[in-house]
Amino acid sequence: MEVVVWLIIILIGIxxxxxxxxxxxxxxxxxxxxxxxWEWELSxxxxxxKFSRDMLTDYVIKGPEGEDIHVALLPAPGADASGSSASxxxxxxxxxxxxxxxxxxxxxxxxxxxxxxxxFNCILFDERGHGESAPEPCSYGLREIDYLMAVVKDTLERxxxxxxxxxxxxxxxxxxTVLMSLAEPLVQENVKFVVDDCGFADIVTVLKVGLxxxxxPVWFLYPALWAAWVMYGFKLWKARPIDYVYxxxxxxxxxxxxxxxxxVPEHSKRVYEATSxxxxxxxxxxxxxxxxxxxxxxxxxxxxAGFLERLGL
Numbered sequence: 001m002e003v004v005v006w007l008i009i010i011l012i013g014i015x016x017x018x019x020x021x022x023x024x025x026x027x028x029x030x031x032x033x034x035x036x037x038w039e040w041e042l043s044x045x046x047x048x049x050k051f052s053r054d055m056l057t058d059y060v061i062k063g064p065e066g067e068d069i070h071v072a073l074l075p076a077p078g079a080d081a082s083g084s085s086a087s088x089x090x091x092x093x094x095x096x097x098x099x100x101x102x103x104x105x106x107x108x109x110x111x112x113x114x115x116x117x118x119x120f121n122c123i124l125f126d127e128r129g130h131g132e133s134a135p136e137p138c139s140y141g142l143r144e145i146d147y148l149m150a151v152v153k154d155t156l157e158r159x160x161x162x163x164x165x166x167x168x169x170x171x172x173x174x175x176x177t178v179l180m181s182l183a184e185p186l187v188q189e190n191v192k193f194v195v196d197d198c199g200f201a202d203i204v205t206v207l208k209v210g211l212x213x214x215x216x217p218v219w220f221l222y223p224a225l226w227a228a229w230v231m232y233g234f235k236l237w238k239a240r241p242i243d244y245v246y247x248x249x250x251x252x253x254x255x256x257x258x259x260x261x262x263x264v265p266e267h268s269k270r271v272y273e274a275t276s277x278x279x280x281x282x283x284x285x286x287x288x289x290x291x292x293x294x295x296x297x298x299x300x301x302x303x304x305a306g307f308l309e310r311l312g313l
Contacts, residue, residue, distance in 0.1 A: 016227075022220065023227035026207060027137035029102040031130055037106035044294050047113035056124070061154045063128075064146045070132040071151060072105055074112055074122040093120045093313070094159055095167040096151055098174030100290055101138055104131030110293045111169060111197075114301045118308065120167075121159070125151050127174065137232050140203040140239040141176045148177050149184060156190055165313055167193040172263065172290050175199020179241035179271060182248045193311055195304065197255040198290050201242040201267040209262060242274050249277035253307045255300070257287030280307050 032040075041048045056072040063069050076093065095115050097108035105124035112122045128147045129136030136143070148168075155166065168191055170178035176199040181187045200206045204225075208218050225236050245252075252275045256268040265283055272281040282303045284292040293300045 019223035019227040022224040031102050037104050041109040045110045048109045063150050071125040076119050076121045092163045093165040095120045096123045098170035100172030139234045141180045142234045144177045145180045169195040171197045176241040180244045183244040193251045195253045200263045201270040203239040245274040248275045251278040254281040257292045258283040258285045260289040262289045
């Protein structure tokens, strides 16, 4: 009997240890360097090659706890390096681009050509724990939203004025984060449109898919979520961007690769159904996760331009 008790204790201990290990794994994916992201974008997206890194103006703003947030501005055609219009013909249109998990601000360059051609100033930034930001575990939007809101606030103060237009565009984790921002008064009062590219409606569903891919029992996710709470203080089961979308009135465009088998298109469909304002949804046939703008650049540009044209932007 005593042997059985000790065996049970040992098994519980092993399970607990594995839970903490898995919690670390799902929050500490290997981050890409700035150089790695830039080179990937150049090699996979021909339209990005017309830009060089010295065309971007880098600056640092402060996060909610005094952290450094690294930001880069790529001015619209005809604008100077500060983003101010050098010509009265250049409208004061800005879009903030939020990247995906393990990437950094340069990972959003694939979307820049589309906005640049539409006369937008593009603002890229490193999310919490990514790029040049201080190392942090990923909370799947729960804490990442703080950096996004800091960038929104700074953009309004730095560039806002007569004729000012601001949009948000997020990919994957960034898409989920911009969705979560929809409940923020600052966003509701100032943002004219939001684009969610393959963001998740809730992270638990995504993590379950990941477990199945690695042939790990789905039930193992729950002790891992608890372990993440113990280690980092955030409850990943509350990372549910869709809860922030209900009742939203800001125009929302949902984009998703039809072949995405990680964050499946159903997530965008759920988000599309939940929002109450002007909306559109488009699935790109043959595109995998976060690859719609890479595999279907012309179609992507047409969908985005059409949506903004319908909004009068």
